[in-house]
Amino acid sequence: MKKKIVKGLVRFVLAIAAVLGLFLLYIQFSYKKEFQIPATGIKSSRDAAVIARGRYLVTGPSHCWTCHAADGVTNVQKGTKSGLSGGLEIKLPFGTLYTPNITPDSATGIGSYSDEMLARAIRNSVKHDNTAMVPFMTFNTMSDQDISAIISYLRSIQPINHAVQENDLNILGKIVARFVLKPSQPTSPSYVAPDTTAAYGKYLAVSVANCVGCHTQRGKTGEFIGKEFSGGYQMPVENGVFGTPNLTPDKETGVLTSWTVNDFIQRFETGAAFSNSPMPWKSFQSFTQNDLKALYYFFQSLEPVKNQVPRFTPAKAKSS
Ligand code: HEC
Ligand code: HEC
Numbered sequence: 001m002k003k004k005i006v007k008g009l010v011r012f013v014l015a016i017a018a019v020l021g022l023f024l025l026y027i028q029f030s031y032k033k034e035f036q037i038p039a040t041g042i043k044s045s046r047d048a049a050v051i052a053r054g055r056y057l058v059t060g061p062s063h064c065w066t067c068h069a070a071d072g073v074t075n076v077q078k079g080t081k082s083g084l085s086g087g088l089e090i091k092l093p094f095g096t097l098y099t100p101n102i103t104p105d106s107a108t109g110i111g112s113y114s115d116e117m118l119a120r121a122i123r124n125s126v127k128h129d130n131t132a133m134v135p136f137m138t139f140n141t142m143s144d145q146d147i148s149a150i151i152s153y154l155r156s157i158q159p160i161n162h163a164v165q166e167n168d169l170n171i172l173g174k175i176v177a178r179f180v181l182k183p184s185q186p187t188s189p190s191y192v193a194p195d196t197t198a199a200y201g202k203y204l205a206v207s208v209a210n211c212v213g214c215h216t217q218r219g220k221t222g223e224f225i226g227k228e229f230s231g232g233y234q235m236p237v238e239n240g241v242f243g244t245p246n247l248t249p250d251k252e253t254g255v256l257t258s259w260t261v262n263d264f265i266q267r268f269e270t271g272a273a274f275s276n277s278p279m280p281w282k283s284f285q286s287f288t289q290n291d292l293k294a295l296y297y298f299f300q301s302l303e304p305v306k307n308q309v310p311r312f313t314p315a316k317a318k319s320s
Contacts, residue, residue, distance in 0.1 A: 031174035034130040042119035054153025060286035085162040094173030105159035132181035201298025230305035240314040250304035
């Protein structure tokens with residue numbers, strides 16, 4: 001009798017192990033899931049004005065180099081000499097990502113990718129090999145024309161030969177890649193005219209410069225849980241934690257409430273007040289005055305949200 005039970009148990013455990021083994025094998029062979037999505041129709045151009053617009057976005061408001069340079073994050077307030085050669089290590093619970101080289105080197109960068117591959121990376125978060133990206137990039141709702149300008153600029157810069165290693169995903173990461181990651185397919189404008197209106201400010205804050213991504217409280221998987229632009233997102237640095245300020249015009253807790261439009265412009269021209277701030281102030285120093293005006297009018301137009309955020313909380317001194 002007892003023997004039978006033990007035998008049964010052993011069989012049961014073996015069956016579970018076999019199923020698990022098959023599942024892991026299946027994940028190993030299928031995690032690079034490919035997505036076929038409609039073409040964007042976005043094309044690059046050699047027009048000097050288009051390239052200049054792209055240069056402005058890439059090096060300024062959209063701060064691409066802060067992630068696409070191995071030393072981008074550590075030099076976010078100083079600037080990097082590595083250009084857009086990639087290789088920044090992003091450590092996540094499910095593996096390590098290495099940002100791609102986005103200079104036009106044909107062996108190690110984007111030189112051999114089509115316009116469509118590059119446009120889809122920015123618009124749909126799909127890589128050149130049709131796999132869905134871990135959504136670090138926040139430009140899905142950028143206009144067709146601005147994406148075209150960015151691609152045109154990337155094609156015009158000096159290629160840098162710098163091989164970046166492939167992402168190193170653990171089993172959890174492969175499961176995420178197989179079942180969770182999906183392309184983003186938003187409705188996006190074909191053109192948004194730059195002017196100083198709040199509407200253009202919103203476009204900059206959401207689709208171009210990602211103010212919203214840092215100045216909104218977020219949950220464990222990065223989802224927004226606070227009111228947009230009301231701050232409170234906790235950003236750890238070596239010696240403590242920054243809390244992102246509330247940009248809504250609340251009289252008591254909004255940081256911009258007492259600022260004039262000129263104060264706002266000057267604040268951005270000055271650059272970082274904290275040398276270890278994660279905000280890309282260095283890139284934002286190249287914002288045009290008109291773009292800053294638009295941002296300012298947009299923040300003033302928001303509904304006030306009461307949310308007091310401590311700017312910086314030092315880490316407790318370690319007792320050694
Ligand atoms: C917050 C960090 C971050 C910023 C800012 C950023 N990127 Fe990325 N980018 C990534 C990461 C991470 C990946 C790879 C994701 C993955 O492998 O799942 C990536 C992938 C890409 C790819 C895909 C390349 C391929 O293999 O197909 C392109 C193209 C790209 N980025 C261009 C840009 C451009 C242009 C900008 C600025 C407009 C930019 N990125 C800004 C983090 C960033
Ligand atoms: C990568 C995250 C990140 C992004 C993107 C970001 N911020 Fe910030 N921001 C922070 C953090 C963290 C602080 C607090 C530390 C500091 O003052 O530098 C901050 C501070 C500020 C301050 C207060 C400055 C002061 O001196 O009181 C303003 C204003 C601000 N951000 C506006 C913006 C705007 C506008 C954008 C988009 C154009 C933006 N931020 C994008 C993280 C970010």
